[in-house]
Amino acid sequence: MADSPQIPDEQSRWRCAHCGNLTRFDITRTTRVREFWHLDMAGEPAIDEREVLAETIESVVCRWCGAGDRVEIVARPAFGGPADEGPGDGGP
Numbered sequence: 001m002a003d004s005p006q007i008p009d010e011q012s013r014w015r016c017a018h019c020g021n022l023t024r025f026d027i028t029r030t031t032r033v034r035e036f037w038h039l040d041m042a043g044e045p046a047i048d049e050r051e052v053l054a055e056t057i058e059s060v061v062c063r064w065c066g067a068g069d070r071v072e073i074v075a076r077p078a079f080g081g082p083a084d085e086g087p088g089d090g091g092p
């Protein structure tokens, strides 16, 4: 795949075109963040705020069948997409 994978928006979701999986994916992503670390007097940090400055999805791989180039974006059920994990095309 030439283009980097896209993140679904509020009206869409991922679907594996090979096996039909709608819910389980391995996502590899690079995220650049700025965090507000709040340390207590003992020196233990807690992250109070986290702002994502940039994010790149490197790959979306189907957890079921391992397909890395067959994951497509489809509409969510409320917007006309599939509600069940039906079979995909089973192709290569």
Ligand SMILES: [Zn+2]
Residues within 6 Å of the ligand: 016, 017, 018, 019, 020, 021, 062, 063, 064, 065, 066, 067
């Ligand atoms: Zn799959």
